[in-house]
Amino acid sequence: MFQPELEAMPRGELERLQVARAKDVLQRVYASVPLYTRKFDEAGFDPGSFTSLDDLKRVPFTVKDDMRSAYPYGMFAAPMRDIIRVHSSSGTTGQITVVGYTRGDIDRWSDLMARTYACAGATPDDVVQVTYGYGLFTGGLGAHYGSERLGALTIPVSGGNTKRQVQILKDFGVTVLACTPSYALLIAETAMEMGIDVRDLPLRIGVFGAEPWSESMRRQIEHAMGITAVDIYGLSEVMGPGVAAECVHQHGLHVFEDHFVIEIIDTETLERVPDGEYGEVVFTTLTKEGIPVIRYRTRDISRIIPEPCTCGRTFRRMERVTGRSDDMLIIRGVNVFPSQIEQVLGTIPGVAPHYLVVLSKKGSLDHVQVQVEVAPEYKIDEVRELERLQKRVKAEIESALAVSIEVKLVEPKTIARSEGKAKRVLDLRTDQGGA
Amino acid sequence: MIDQVSVFLENKTGRLAELCRTLGSAGIDMHALMVADTEEFGVVRIICDTPQAARDLLDGSGFSASVTPVLAVEIPDRPGGLADVLEALGAKGVSVEYAYCFVEPLGAAAVDIFKVDAPGADAALAAAGFRALSPAELYTPDVV
Numbered sequence: 001m002f003q004p005e006l007e008a009m010p011r012g013e014l015e016r017l018q019v020a021r022a023k024d025v026l027q028r029v030y031a032s033v034p035l036y037t038r039k040f041d042e043a044g045f046d047p048g049s050f051t052s053l054d055d056l057k058r059v060p061f062t063v064k065d066d067m068r069s070a071y072p073y074g075m076f077a078a079p080m081r082d083i084i085r086v087h088s089s090s091g092t093t094g095q096i097t098v099v100g101y102t103r104g105d106i107d108r109w110s111d112l113m114a115r116t117y118a119c120a121g122a123t124p125d126d127v128v129q130v131t132y133g134y135g136l137f138t139g140g141l142g143a144h145y146g147s148e149r150l151g152a153l154t155i156p157v158s159g160g161n162t163k164r165q166v167q168i169l170k171d172f173g174v175t176v177l178a179c180t181p182s183y184a185l186l187i188a189e190t191a192m193e194m195g196i197d198v199r200d201l202p203l204r205i206g207v208f209g210a211e212p213w214s215e216s217m218r219r220q221i222e223h224a225m226g227i228t229a230v231d232i233y234g235l236s237e238v239m240g241p242g243v244a245a246e247c248v249h250q251h252g253l254h255v256f257e258d259h260f261v262i263e264i265i266d267t268e269t270l271e272r273v274p275d276g277e278y279g280e281v282v283f284t285t286l287t288k289e290g291i292p293v294i295r296y297r298t299r300d301i302s303r304i305i306p307e308p309c310t311c312g313r314t315f316r317r318m319e320r321v322t323g324r325s326d327d328m329l330i331i332r333g334v335n336v337f338p339s340q341i342e343q344v345l346g347t348i349p350g351v352a353p354h355y356l357v358v359l360s361k362k363g364s365l366d367h368v369q370v371q372v373e374v375a376p377e378y379k380i381d382e383v384r385e386l387e388r389l390q391k392r393v394k395a396e397i398e399s400a401l402a403v404s405i406e407v408k409l410v411e412p413k414t415i416a417r418s419e420g421k422a423k424r425v426l427d428l429r430t431d432q433g434g435a
Numbered sequence: 436m437i438d439q440v441s442v443f444l445e446n447k448t449g450r451l452a453e454l455c456r457t458l459g460s461a462g463i464d465m466h467a468l469m470v471a472d473t474e475e476f477g478v479v480r481i482i483c484d485t486p487q488a489a490r491d492l493l494d495g496s497g498f499s500a501s502v503t504p505v506l507a508v509e510i511p512d513r514p515g516g517l518a519d520v521l522e523a524l525g526a527k528g529v530s531v532e533y534a535y536c537f538v539e540p541l542g543a544a545a546v547d548i549f550k551v552d553a554p555g556a557d558a559a560l561a562a563a564g565f566r567a568l569s570p571a572e573l574y575t576p577d578v579v
Contacts, residue, residue, distance in 0.1 A: 128438055195494075374443055376494070379501040381441040381550070382532060383471045383478050411445050412499045 002118040002150065003111065006258050007313045011117060014314060015053065018261055021286035023050045026059070034079045036294060040236070053261065056284065057272065061295045067237060075098050078289045088136045089236045091379050096136075099236050100290035106145065110288055112242035112256050113146020116150045119245040119254065119313075120178050120230040123152030125201075125213060130174070131179035131187075132210065138240025139210050141179045153175065154355040159183070175203045177245040181221060183214040183288055184242020185305040185353070188224040188416045199226030199262050207232055210242055212321050212339040218354050220251075231320050237296055238283045244318055252305040252317030259287045262318060263295070271386060282319065301337075311348055313394040329359065329425065331366050334403045336423040341370060344396045350378040350389050354415045368405040370397060376412040436504040436557070437487035437570045438550065438577075442479045446472065452478060457496050463489050466574055467548065480535070482507075482548065484575040500510040506549040506556050506567040510536070517547060523548070523563035529556045539547040539573075546573070 001007045009017070026047035029036040040047065040061045049055070067075060076083060084099040101109065122128070128147040132139030140158055147154040152326035155172055158163060159179075165187050168174065177184065181231045184206055191198045203225060209232035221229050233253050234241035243260055255262045263272055264279040273279045281300045305317040322339030330336070338357055345353045352373040360367045372393055382384060386409060394407040416423070444450050451470070457467060458481075467482040483489050486502055493500035510516045517536070524531065532550040539546055546568065549556070557567045570576040 035498055050578070138555070238574075374497055374499055378499070379441075379503070380443040380499060381480070381501065381503040383438075383473060386443070386476060387473065409445075411443060413497060 001313065002115040002215065004312075005254075007115065007254075008368060009258065009314055011314055014257060016256055018286060019050075019052060020058065020260075021147045022053065022261060022284060023047070023291045024216070025284070025286055025288075026294065029077050029294060033075055035070060035075060040182075056263065056295065060285075060404070061270070061282065062293050063297050064237070064299070065095065065294075069296045069383050070183065071096075071102065072098040075291050075293075077292050078144055083290050085141075086136075086242060087138045087141070087236055088240070098137075098238075102289040103228055105239075105288055105290050108259065109239055109242055112239070112259065113142055114139040115146075115152045115256065116151035116245040117146055117152065117176065117207060118230050118244050119247045119283065119311075120152060120176070120207050120232075121228065121248050121434050122152060122205055122207075125204070126150075127155065127173055127230060128152045128176040128180050129155045129157055129165070129169060131157050131177065131183060132241075133160055138234070138236045139180075140236070140243060142240040143207070147178070157190040160164040161196065162186055162190045164384050166194055166196060169198070169203060170196055173200050173202050176207060177225075178207040179218055180418075181206075181208040182209045182211065182227070182418055184208055184229070188221065189413070198224065204209055207231055212323055212337070212340055213349075214343040214346055215320075216343055220346060220353060233288050233321065234303050235298060236284060236302075237293055238298070243283065246320075247309065247311040247313065249309060251309070251313055252319050254309065254313050254315040257315045261303070262316070264302065265297075269345060273305040274293040275316075281321070286400060289342050327356075329357070329427075330403075331359065331368055331409045334401065336377075336401050336403060340400050341397055342424075345372060345393070348389075348393060348396060350375055351393060351409075352376070352412065354417070355424065355427045356415050358428065359425065366429065368403060369408055370405050371408045371410050371415060373415055374409050437482070437548075437568065437573060439503045439505045440481040440483060440486050440489050441503050442490070442493060446475055446477060451479065454498060457493060457498070458483060458489060458518050461489075461492050462517070463492070463531045464574075466539075467535070467546075469535040470534065472513075479529045480485055480548075482537075482573060486574070487577040503550065506551055506560075507573055508549065508560060509511050509566050509568060510545045510547050512544050515547050516545075519563070520547065520560065520565055523565060524551065524556060526563075527553075527555060528560035529553045529559055532577055539571070 030047045043060045045058050082102045084103050087103045088096040088098050130143045132143050134140030208228035218229050230246040232245045234243040244255040246253045251342045259285040263282040266273050267280045281298045281302050283296050301323045302318045302321050323339050351377045354373045356371045358369040390407050458462045465483040490500045497540045512522050529551050534549045536547045
């Protein structure tokens with residue numbers, strides 16, 4: 001553990017710390033951010049009356065639109081002269097939002113990312129290749145500062161130029177790779193094409209996040225690279241990566257609760273659900289100065305794993321995010337997460353986990369075509385084997401999604417690979433013209 | 436048994452031409468080609484020189500290729516010739532997954548390619564007086 005005195009703090013002490021910090025941040029934002037002054041007043045909430053985490057239920061939620069309408073600096077709680085850096089959301093959904101960091105924020109963020117690496121088993125002896133994009137996206141610099149804080153040798157490659165990534169991975173003796181899971185797969189494939197077996201390299205840990213991925217994809221990456229792959233979680237509105245991280249037990253992500261309060265709410269009633277039940281993840285930042293967020297609705301769907309973890313950290317875990325409610329597709333009235341498709345593909349020999357969902361209209365009905373790559377190592381000689389494979393993929397996806405679909409098998413490596421967040425959905429339904 | 440190169444292709448205009456050009460540019464001569472297709476995709480089967488090298492070349496050029504062992508049989512060029520061969524295979528319980536035929540320009544006999552599901556097909560044919568062809572009789576084998 002990078003900060004054992006905090007990460008393994010007794011629960012009672014942790015909760016007292018959370019209450020004290022929550023009270024402080026509620027008072028700070030009420031005094032300095034007009035949006036919160038107005039919201040709290042409208043809800044009749046007095047930050048001075050806050051005495052327990054249960055009182056959070058009385059506090060209004062913050063949503064993405066609040067941050068958009070405050071573009072660019074409207075939600076900053078610290079004076080501009082104290083802000084030393086800005087990042088923005090990666091814009092996967094809608095307009096970008098801007099977040100600001102004070103020197104103290106950057107310092108704490110570095111600690112939290114150092115915890116993230118240590119959680120995955122990394123030490124100052126490791127060599128970390130940071131392949132998240134550097135720039136406005138929080139991934140690159142967040143992963144960079146954390147790796148340096150840990151004391152590891154940090155290689156700031158940023159994204160892109162996959163062959164060079166492989167070359168560096170091999171030549172620099174890299175032991176930890178930090179990137180999106182879909183890019184990790186592309187790196188493994190590219191290495192194979194270059195005649196390099198990643199399993200023969202010193203690489204031992206993958207720190208992967210910034211997009212939803214499945215357990216079967218994890219196993220595939222671990223097998224292809226000969227590594228332990230852990231999931232990390234964060235979003236720019238809350239801080240960036242380093243909000244929660246998996247430990248080597250790979251069973252849920254420890255939420256760094258000394259800095260963030262996690263709640264899971266029912267998306268319909270907006271009430272908190274009991275631990276263990278699925279719902280939308282809501283975060284309150286406890287220590288951020290630049291842009292604290294109060295009960296921020298992430299749109300990510302997960303649940304709390306209430307049982308203590310054997311690693312000794314007392315922070316509760318959230319289950320890997322299976323989907324973002326923004327990514328959720330509504331197909332003929334059924335809610336579908338693309339990650340469910342990936343999960344199914346990972347269990348079928350003969351196909352690769354790369355897919356593209358193409359949504360269109362046939363008459364008034366939604367039509368779903370899932371394009372799936374045949375695995376390059378799959379020996380194809382008979383048409384009926386392909387037809388059998390196609391039927392199996394169709395049947396298994398349909399049973400997972402409860403929606404009927406068409407499956408199109410495509411040649412290996414024909415679905416565009418992404419160097420950042422994977423694009424899995426092509427929605428042509430909105431381009432049907434104004435009939 | 437001889438080596439056949441099997442390639443998975445999506446039904447896209449020009450894709451078969453790209454496949455043939457890839458082999459042609461590498462100086463690999465094709466002797467026979469058969470396409471089995473459905474509405475969306477096809478499997479192309481090729482008898483060509485240096486099939487292992489052809490497979491590696493195609494795999495490295497963005498195709499999904501594999502090598503499949505198939506049986507090549509010389510068929511007497513007379514009515515009932517093919518039927519005799521199939522009956523000889525059937526009598527030994529060998530079933531044929533697919534077959535296609537081509538005529539070598541110099542010979543009087545046709546050559547049939549069979550994908551069979553059981554070992555012992557060569558022996559069944561030999562016993563019935565037919566001859567399975569060796570790789571070198573049809574194409575330039577790979578240098579091992």
